[in-house]
Amino acid sequence: MSKEFPSFNSNDVEITDVKPVFRGFFTMNEYQFRHKCFNGEWSGIVKREIFERGHAVAVLPYDPTTEEFVLIEQIRIGAMATSSSPWLIEIIAGMIDEGETEETVCHRESMEEAGIELAHLTKALSYLSSPGGTTERLHIFMAKTDATKAHGVHGLETESEDIKVHRVKESTALEWLENGHIDNAAAVIALQWFFMHKTQLLEQWQAS
Structure with a gap:
């Protein structure tokens, strides 16, 4: 395992948009973000639906x-x-x-x-x-x-x-x-x- 772990931190993620997909007993949001890649470049825009359940x-x-x-x-x-x-x-x-x-x-x-x-x-x-x-x-x-x-x-x-x-x-x-x-x-x-x-x-x- 690399001595440098984790390789990146939250500063290496750029959230460009968060919009609601569903509001009910729980919440679903769509995140759009880009992030640093292991080859040193930045990714394109990634879209992910995330279940906001709480903790x-x-x-x-x-x-x-x-x-x-x-x-x-x-x-x-x-x-x-x-x-x-x-x-x-x-x-x-x-x-x-x-x-x-x-x-x-x-x-x-x-x-x-x-x-x-x-x-x-x-x-x-x-x-x-x-x-x-x-x-x-x-x-x-x-x-x-x-x-x-x-x-x-x-x-x-x-x-x-x-x-x-x-x-x-x-x-x-x-x-x-x-x-x-x-x-x-x-x-x-x-x-x-x-x-x-x-x-x-x-x-x-x-x-x-």
């Missing part, structure tokens, strides 16, 4: 006493094209509204989607969900919880949510991760991060 958080609650995760299940219509079932096993997540902190959203969504409280909220990482088509950045958190309080069906009726809560043994979650039963990005990334950093994470929780 989100996702949190993986874990109970070190029972060695269980609290995961949720809900329908995702976008999964129907490639999945045997559009009901997915996910982690708790939600959009960041104007004026909210990432941490506030984690606590709010955990109550709305699973009826649980969080402790030792810990930022793991953030990632761009699909930067070729959307501006969305997702922030992943870990948190300690009491899994024995996780049960039932939750969600906001105003958002047509129908969310079932699951207590999932750590060993089962790892199996689901490995066999592809869990295949949505936020859950895969969060679980992989947890298994990579479990020892340090639990030591951090114990010390605080």
Whole structure:
């Protein structure tokens, strides 16, 4: 890998126009831009439709006493094209509204989607969900919880949510991760991060 990475920065992009394509629950904008090329020249005008979804958080609650995760299940219509079932096993997540902190959203969504409280909220990482088509950045958190309080069906009726809560043994979650039963990005990334950093994470929780 080159020592100079990334090769360019935002100063090497010129946005010439942004115009709305769709305004609804979400927004779609058409961007027109030119950019520096690896051969040292500038590109021609590039047009891309970009999904303006906003930014989100996702949190993986874990109970070190029972060695269980609290995961949720809900329908995702976008999964129907490639999945045997559009009901997915996910982690708790939600959009960041104007004026909210990432941490506030984690606590709010955990109550709305699973009826649980969080402790030792810990930022793991953030990632761009699909930067070729959307501006969305997702922030992943870990948190300690009491899994024995996780049960039932939750969600906001105003958002047509129908969310079932699951207590999932750590060993089962790892199996689901490995066999592809869990295949949505936020859950895969969060679980992989947890298994990579479990020892340090639990030591951090114990010390605080």
